[in-house]
Amino acid sequence: MKFGKEFASQMVPEWQYAYMDYAYLKTLLKEIIRFKQRTEPPVTTPAGLKRSLTMYRAFSGLIHRHGHVGHVKSPNNAAAGGDIEDQVILVKAMKSEKSYSDDGNYQSNFLMSAEEGGEYELLYFRRLDDELNKVNKFYKDKVDEVLKEANQLNKQMDALIALRIKAENPNMDSVYEYSNRNAEMSHLASDVAATSAALNASTPYRARSTSKGDAEVHMEVIEEFLLNNRGNLNDSSADRDVNEPKTTNSSVHEERPDGIKASRPAPLQILGRVKLHNTLETPRSTIKGILKVSKNRELNHKHLKKVEGQLKRTFIEFYQKLRLLKSYSFLNLLAFSKIMKKYDKITSRNASRSYLNMVDDSYLGSSDEVTKLMERVEATFIKHFSNSNRRKGINILRPKAKRERHRITFSMGLFVGAATALLVGLILIIRARNILNKGGSTLYMETMFPLYSLFGFIVLHLFLYGMNIYFWRRYRVNHPFIFGFKQGTELGYREVFLISSGIAVLALASVLSNLDMEMDPITKEYKALTELVPLALVCLVVGITFCPFDIIYRSSRFFLLRCTLHSVCAPLYKVTLPDFFLADQLTSQIQAFRSLEFYICYYGWGDYKYRTNNCKDNDVYKTFFYIVAVIPFWFRFLQCIRRLFEEKDPMQGYNGLKYFSIILSIIMRTAYSLNKGMVWQVLAWITSAIAGIVSTYWDIVFDWGLLQRNSKNRWLRDKLLISHKSVYFGAIILDCLLRFAWLQTVLNFEVSFLHKEAMIAVVASLEIIRRGVWNFFRLENEHLNNVGKFRAFKSVPLPFNVDEDEEKDEDK
Structure with a gap:
C-alpha cells in the first residue's frame, strides 16, 4: 500500500482536516514534474546500454560518509559540508525563545525562486510551511487540553484515595484529627529521614555500596514507622508509586534530603471540599431532582464502588486520547519526511535535512509531554484499578484490535x-x-x-x-x-x-x-x-x-x-x-x-x-x-x-x-x-x-x-x-x-x-x-x-465536583 493511502487509513476520522494535507502537497510536486517534462528534453539512453546509470557512478566506499553539499545541520542554517551558496532553503522559527507559543510560526525561504520554474517550488514550500504551522498549533492545543484534564484527574484521584481511607475506617472520630495526626507522623518521619541522610553523608561511599542501598533501607524504616503508628488504619495510598503524577493541593510526596521521597497518605480534608456530581442519569436521581429532594451529600463507603467505576472509565478514555495524540504526532512527522524525500527525488536537490531539522525542533517533534503522561497514567491505572497486575491493566488500556475471522x-x-x-x-x-x-x-x-x-x-x-x-x-x-x-x-x-x-x-x-x-x-x-x-x-x-x-x-x-x-x-x-x-x-x-x-x-x-x-x-x-x-x-x-x-x-x-x-x-x-x-x-x-x-x-x-x-x-x-x-x-x-x-x-x-x-x-x-x-x-x-468540532473522544463525567474557590482560599 502506498503511503498516501496508508496515511489516510490511519487518520483519526474526526481530525482528518487537522492532519498534514499530504495529497495536496503531492499535487504540487506533480506540477513541478509536469513543468520539468515540458521544459527539459527527455534523456535518451543508448540502445545498447542495458544497465542502470547508477551502475557506472563512482564507488562511494563501504563506510557511509555523513554530510552532503546543500544540507544544513540545523535551523540556524550552518552549512553541512558545503558553501552557503549551495543551500536550497533557509529555515527559521518565529517563536518565543523560552517556549513554543500559540502564535509561533515556522517559515522556510526558498533560495532558488529565480530559476526557471522556481515559482512552483516556492508555492510548494509556502504550503508546506502552512501545513507545519497548522499541525503544530493543533497538536499543542490538544496537548494543553490533556494536561488540564490530567490536573483534574489528579484531584479526582486524591479524593478517591481519601474516600478509600474513610470507607475502610468508618469509625474515625474526625477527619481533621486523623489528618493532623498523620501530618505529625509525616513530620516526625521527615526528621528521621534527615538524621539518616546525615549519617549516610558521613559514611564512605564504598561502605554504602556494599549492600542494599541505604536510601531503600531508610525508606523501609520510615514506612514501617508510619504503619506502626497508624494502628488499624490500612491506607491503600500509603505506598503510592513515586512515578505517579504529583497533585497540587494535596501532594502525596515530600521532598527529603538527598532527593529521597517518602510516601504519606493523601490528606482527608479534601473530602470536605468535594461533592458527588448529580448527573440525573438514573430514574431515582431524576425523580429526586424533579421533586427537589435533598440528598445526603456526605461521602461514605456506599459511594466508593461507583466512584471507582467512573474513574476507571475516565482513565481508560483519557489513555485513548493520549494514544491518538501520539499517533497523530508520529503520522505527521512521517508524512513530512516522506513528502520531503519525494521533493528531493523530483528536483534533485538536498533540502530535506534542513527542513526536517526544523520539523524535529518544532513542538510536534520535540514535545514529550504525551509520552510521559502515558507512562504516568499506566502506572496509576495498574496500581489503583488493576490491583498492581500490569498485564491486566495494560490489556484494559490497550485493547487488541478486533480480528476478522x-x-x-x-x-x-x-x-x-x-x-x-x-x-x-x-x-x-x-x-x-x-x-x-x-x-x-x-x-x-x-x-x-x-x-x-x-x-x-x-x-x-x-x-x-x-x-x-x-x-x-x-x-x-x-x-x-x-x-x-x-x-x-x-x-x-x-x-x-x-x-x-x-x-x-x-x-x-x-x-x-x-x-x-x-x-x-x-x-x-x-x-x-x-x-x-x-x-x-x-x-x-x-x-x-x-x-x-x-x-x-x-x-x-x-x-x-x-x-x-x-x-x-x-x-x-x-x-x-x-x-x-x-x-x-x-x-x-x-x-x-x-x-x-x-x-x-x-x-x-x-x-x-x-x-x-x-x-x-x-x-x-x-x-x-x-x-x-x-x-x-x-x-x-x-x-x-x-x-x-x-x-x-x-x-x-x-x-x-x-x-x-x-x-x-x-x-x-x-x-x-x-x-x-x-x-x-x-x-x-x-x-x-x-x-x-x-x-x-x-x-x-x-x-x-x-x-x-x-x-x-x-x-x-x-x-x-x-x-x-x-x-x-x-x-x-x-x-x-x-x-x-x-x-x-x-x-x-x-x-x-x-x-x-x-x-x-x-x-x-x-x-x-x-x-x-x-x-x-x-x-x-x-x-x-x-x-x-474535532470531537474524537467520549465525554465521561467525573465523579467528584471539586470546590475550586475553597482551594484558592487555602492557597492564599
Missing part, C-alpha cells in the same frame, strides 16, 4: 445460501401445490402470515443495518465512536449479516414446516405442534437476546437491551445518541409491535388450536392496536422533552411537536382503518399530510443537514462524503416518496394478486427501507459535525 465469513455464506435455498423451495412448493388457490389460504394469511411477517421485518432491518455499517466503514464514518461502543466489541457488517441470515433460515424453515392448509376432519382442529412453531421461534430469539452467558455477542446484546431500557423509561434516563437513535428505529417497526400483540392474542386466547382470528372483534385488542402503534413515537416525544429541559434547546421542543403530530396521524389512520367513516378519513388525511410534510422536511434539513441554499454544493451541504451528488438528491426523493406510503391506508389502495395482510407487510417494509436510508445520512451528518 474466516469462520464468520464462512458461516455467513452458509446461512445466506441456506436461506436462499429455503426461499426458492418455499416458492416452488406453493406453486406446485397451488396453495394460494386452496380454501384455507385466506385463513392462513389472516392468522399465520402476521406471525411469520414479524421475522421478515427483523431480518430486513438487520440486513439494512449491516449495509449501513459497510458503507459507514467505506466512507470512514466513525460509527463505533458515535454510538459509544466499547472498543473491540462492536459488530461488523459480516456479524450483522450472519445474525440476520441465521434468523431468516429459522423463519423460512418454520414456514416450510407449517404450510398445512387443512384441519383434522374428526377433531376440527389443526395440529397443535406445528401451530406452536412461530411461538417457539419467538421464545428462542427472546431467550438468546436476554441470555446472560457469554455467547452470541453478549456485549452487543446487553448494549441493545440497555438502550432499549433507556428508551422505554424515557424521560427518566439521560438521553444519549444511541438511545434516541434506537427509538427512531423502533418508530419504523410499528407493524412488528402489532404482530407481537397478535402473538399474545392468538396464543393467549387459544385461537391457534382452530386457526381462527377473533382478535379484531375484541375491544381490548382494538384499544391496544392504537397503543402499540404510538408507543415508539411516545418514547421519542418524551426524550425530546427531557433534552429540552436539560439542554434548553428550542429545537428539541419543535422535534417533540413533530413526533406528537405523527402520534395524532397514526391514531386517526388506525381509527379510519377500523371504523371506515368519512369523518375519520378526513381527519386521517389532514393529520397525516401535516405529519408527513413536517417529518420529511425535518429529515432532510435537520437530520441530514441538506438543502442548504448557500452551500458550496448547491442545495446540499458544504462537506459531502460521497463524491456523486446525485446520490443525495436520489435519497431526498426516495425519502419523500416513502414518507407518504401511508397513502395506501387512506386511499384503500389494493393489488389483486396480494392479500390485504401481504399489502400491509409491503408498506411496513417500505418504511423499514426508508429508515435504512435515513440511518446512513443521519450518521454521516453527525460524523461531519464531530469532524467540524
Whole structure:
C-alpha cells in the first residue's frame, strides 16, 4: 500500500482536516514534474546500454560518509559540508525563545525562486510551511487540553484515595484529627529521614555500596514507622508509586534530603471540599431532582464502588486520547519526511535535512509531554484499578484490535445460501401445490402470515443495518465512536449479516414446516405442534437476546437491551445518541409491535388450536392496536422533552411537536382503518399530510443537514462524503416518496394478486427501507459535525465536583 493511502487509513476520522494535507502537497510536486517534462528534453539512453546509470557512478566506499553539499545541520542554517551558496532553503522559527507559543510560526525561504520554474517550488514550500504551522498549533492545543484534564484527574484521584481511607475506617472520630495526626507522623518521619541522610553523608561511599542501598533501607524504616503508628488504619495510598503524577493541593510526596521521597497518605480534608456530581442519569436521581429532594451529600463507603467505576472509565478514555495524540504526532512527522524525500527525488536537490531539522525542533517533534503522561497514567491505572497486575491493566488500556475471522465469513455464506435455498423451495412448493388457490389460504394469511411477517421485518432491518455499517466503514464514518461502543466489541457488517441470515433460515424453515392448509376432519382442529412453531421461534430469539452467558455477542446484546431500557423509561434516563437513535428505529417497526400483540392474542386466547382470528372483534385488542402503534413515537416525544429541559434547546421542543403530530396521524389512520367513516378519513388525511410534510422536511434539513441554499454544493451541504451528488438528491426523493406510503391506508389502495395482510407487510417494509436510508445520512451528518468540532473522544463525567474557590482560599 502506498503511503498516501496508508496515511489516510490511519487518520483519526474526526481530525482528518487537522492532519498534514499530504495529497495536496503531492499535487504540487506533480506540477513541478509536469513543468520539468515540458521544459527539459527527455534523456535518451543508448540502445545498447542495458544497465542502470547508477551502475557506472563512482564507488562511494563501504563506510557511509555523513554530510552532503546543500544540507544544513540545523535551523540556524550552518552549512553541512558545503558553501552557503549551495543551500536550497533557509529555515527559521518565529517563536518565543523560552517556549513554543500559540502564535509561533515556522517559515522556510526558498533560495532558488529565480530559476526557471522556481515559482512552483516556492508555492510548494509556502504550503508546506502552512501545513507545519497548522499541525503544530493543533497538536499543542490538544496537548494543553490533556494536561488540564490530567490536573483534574489528579484531584479526582486524591479524593478517591481519601474516600478509600474513610470507607475502610468508618469509625474515625474526625477527619481533621486523623489528618493532623498523620501530618505529625509525616513530620516526625521527615526528621528521621534527615538524621539518616546525615549519617549516610558521613559514611564512605564504598561502605554504602556494599549492600542494599541505604536510601531503600531508610525508606523501609520510615514506612514501617508510619504503619506502626497508624494502628488499624490500612491506607491503600500509603505506598503510592513515586512515578505517579504529583497533585497540587494535596501532594502525596515530600521532598527529603538527598532527593529521597517518602510516601504519606493523601490528606482527608479534601473530602470536605468535594461533592458527588448529580448527573440525573438514573430514574431515582431524576425523580429526586424533579421533586427537589435533598440528598445526603456526605461521602461514605456506599459511594466508593461507583466512584471507582467512573474513574476507571475516565482513565481508560483519557489513555485513548493520549494514544491518538501520539499517533497523530508520529503520522505527521512521517508524512513530512516522506513528502520531503519525494521533493528531493523530483528536483534533485538536498533540502530535506534542513527542513526536517526544523520539523524535529518544532513542538510536534520535540514535545514529550504525551509520552510521559502515558507512562504516568499506566502506572496509576495498574496500581489503583488493576490491583498492581500490569498485564491486566495494560490489556484494559490497550485493547487488541478486533480480528476478522474466516469462520464468520464462512458461516455467513452458509446461512445466506441456506436461506436462499429455503426461499426458492418455499416458492416452488406453493406453486406446485397451488396453495394460494386452496380454501384455507385466506385463513392462513389472516392468522399465520402476521406471525411469520414479524421475522421478515427483523431480518430486513438487520440486513439494512449491516449495509449501513459497510458503507459507514467505506466512507470512514466513525460509527463505533458515535454510538459509544466499547472498543473491540462492536459488530461488523459480516456479524450483522450472519445474525440476520441465521434468523431468516429459522423463519423460512418454520414456514416450510407449517404450510398445512387443512384441519383434522374428526377433531376440527389443526395440529397443535406445528401451530406452536412461530411461538417457539419467538421464545428462542427472546431467550438468546436476554441470555446472560457469554455467547452470541453478549456485549452487543446487553448494549441493545440497555438502550432499549433507556428508551422505554424515557424521560427518566439521560438521553444519549444511541438511545434516541434506537427509538427512531423502533418508530419504523410499528407493524412488528402489532404482530407481537397478535402473538399474545392468538396464543393467549387459544385461537391457534382452530386457526381462527377473533382478535379484531375484541375491544381490548382494538384499544391496544392504537397503543402499540404510538408507543415508539411516545418514547421519542418524551426524550425530546427531557433534552429540552436539560439542554434548553428550542429545537428539541419543535422535534417533540413533530413526533406528537405523527402520534395524532397514526391514531386517526388506525381509527379510519377500523371504523371506515368519512369523518375519520378526513381527519386521517389532514393529520397525516401535516405529519408527513413536517417529518420529511425535518429529515432532510435537520437530520441530514441538506438543502442548504448557500452551500458550496448547491442545495446540499458544504462537506459531502460521497463524491456523486446525485446520490443525495436520489435519497431526498426516495425519502419523500416513502414518507407518504401511508397513502395506501387512506386511499384503500389494493393489488389483486396480494392479500390485504401481504399489502400491509409491503408498506411496513417500505418504511423499514426508508429508515435504512435515513440511518446512513443521519450518521454521516453527525460524523461531519464531530469532524467540524474535532470531537474524537467520549465525554465521561467525573465523579467528584471539586470546590475550586475553597482551594484558592487555602492557597492564599
